[in-house]
Amino acid sequence: MQIITTHKNTDFDALASVIGATMLYPGAVGVVPTSVNANVARFLSTHKTAFNIVLPGEVDLQQVRRLIVVDTDQWRRLERMDDLRRRDDLEIVLWDHHQNDGDIEAHWSCQEPIGATVTLLVREMKKRQMELNPLVSTVLLIGLYEDTGHLSYPSTKAEDAAAAAYLLANGADLNVASVFLNPPYEEEQRDILFTMMQGTERIKHRHDTIGINIVELDRKIPMLAAIVSMYRKIINADAVFVIFINDETSSTVIGRSGIDRIDIGAILREFGGGGHPAAGSATVKSADYTSNEIKEKIIDSIKHRKSRGATIADLMSFPVTIVDGSTPMYEIRTIMQREKIRGILVGNEQQLDGIIVLWDLKKLKRESQWKSPVKAFMARDIITIPPDLQPSEAAQLMVKKNIGHLPVVHDGTVIGIVTRTDILTYFYGLLPE
Known part of the structure; x- marks a missing residue:
């Protein structure tokens, strides 16, 4: 080893x-x-x-x-x-x-x-x-x-x-x-942030609030992306787009989103930029678009783009491995190794009694414990989620509760399970094409 x-x-x-x-x-x-x-x-x-x-x-x-x-x-x-x-x-x-x-x-x-x-x-x-x-x-x-x-x-x-x-x-x-x-927050960043807060234009689209701002820069300001992230949280918007006018030749657009329905990367790719659903940027030549034209194009893109993002139903694994509470721990270990999974549900599709995860197996210190039933070691406080939940909401729940597995339940029946790895795969785009 x-x-x-x-x-x-x-x-x-x-x-x-x-x-x-x-x-x-x-x-x-x-x-x-x-x-x-x-x-x-x-x-x-x-x-x-x-x-x-x-x-x-x-x-x-x-x-x-x-x-x-x-x-x-x-x-x-x-x-x-x-x-x-x-x-x-x-x-x-x-x-x-x-x-x-x-x-x-x-x-x-x-x-x-x-x-x-x-x-x-x-x-x-x-x-x-x-x-x-x-x-x-x-x-x-x-x-x-x-x-x-x-x-x-x-x-x-x-x-x-x-x-x-x-x-x-x-x-x-x-x-x-x-x-x-956690980059440092200096005076010049604070001044830009205050300027942005004073000039926010709020747009409502369906149930979402989008903040759009045009800021003219007189010098190069470091860490603009971090400022925009902070700005979205302060004004409590679902998404923000800030158009920074660098000079007479170009503007830099930085976007941040807290919801899957507004895909920042997809919108900014229309300007030759890119990113992922939660964040992105683009540098736009003034000869192609004025700052107001950029703003109008962003608004138009939000309103006409399909609003449905990925849901947990798109990410979850199924069928789910469920065992009876009397299943011995040595069999749990064998199932995890054979199926290459980190978590197993305990109970049945209509009634979950608990969950056992790979980390729980480290609790077993004596050989005799491997013959004990899984109900002796499982976690009983199970949190389930619906299939139409957004990945970002599932991620927040995992962080808040410090859990790595969320069973997916629809109409009282377990239909799948989503893990930290599933969430990371989605956000980092690790799935094969």
């Missing part, structure tokens, strides 16, 4: 390095400390099941033959790894951009003074000509940006910028990155 771990109080460069290393070492398990930064905790609350990561207490250290350490070279910064420190038969690999003269003596290491550990991992990925999916690329980019101050810290090297370009070429989403990076 090989594991990958990092320092306590895990920041995004550390988390991203763990995830990146799992790409370079197939089969390795990422071990993320229990103490993580607030923005990392927020990310893991919705994304943890998308990666092969566990907590330190969930690893049998006696089975570990290779330890891969990222973003630190000090034993004291690792969580619950002291037993490994005393092992003579352990192979240790180290990836780190700090120069601390630490006490981890690695058999092989890549330790260089560079902006982020992610950059070192990306170097190897490029060497192997690896292609990454948008989710992994986005996580790596967040880590790289956090440790380089968006490529602005003095420690940033040219290779850091090249690594960022590689991740963007592999689908990294800057809009998602801006949400988790």
Whole structure:
């Protein structure tokens, strides 16, 4: 067994390095400390099941033959790894951009003074000509940006910028990155925000409220996308479009949506831009459209575009695996392995008694417990959802309740189940064409 771990109080460069290393070492398990930064905790609350990561207490250290350490070279910064420190038969690999003269003596290491550990991992990925999916690329980019101050810290090297370009070429989403990076809010951003709030034009379409604004810039303002995201929340609109007039030659349109019915990316693709349903942007030449023409075209597109977005019925898996409460736990484990699923419902299609998920199997410490009925370990407080619910609403429910499986019920009968992975697949566009 090989594991990958990092320092306590895990920041995004550390988390991203763990995830990146799992790409370079197939089969390795990422071990993320229990103490993580607030923005990392927020990310893991919705994304943890998308990666092969566990907590330190969930690893049998006696089975570990290779330890891969990222973003630190000090034993004291690792969580619950002291037993490994005393092992003579352990192979240790180290990836780190700090120069601390630490006490981890690695058999092989890549330790260089560079902006982020992610950059070192990306170097190897490029060497192997690896292609990454948008989710992994986005996580790596967040880590790289956090440790380089968006490529602005003095420690940033040219290779850091090249690594960022590689991740963007592999689908990294800057809009998602801006949400988790919590960029600083300076005076110039505040002034722009106040200007936007004073000039909002509200449009009602069916049950939705859309805010549209035209703002003339006299200089380049950083982090406009983050300001627009904040602006939508402050004015409590379902979607917003802000047209920033850069100069006499062009305008930049940035859109944000909190509902699936208004697809920002699709609307802004009409201007040569793009994005995904929740966020997008476009740069428009003044020779093609004036700012008012852009506004009218956006309004027209909203009113004439099909309003129905994807629903849970489009995302859910079916048929659903349901077992009786007396089913022994060893059989639950076999079903999960055979069907490659993480959750099993308990009861029947008309009456659910509980749910058992992969993480619950870690509660079993004694061999005799595997003969116990599933009802002894299942969660009984089940939250169900209707098939016409929007994916964004299901995602919010998962975050609020910290759950990864939602049974789908129609007319009193279970017809499917939706998981965190299903939601992530939808939002990141990971489904094959």
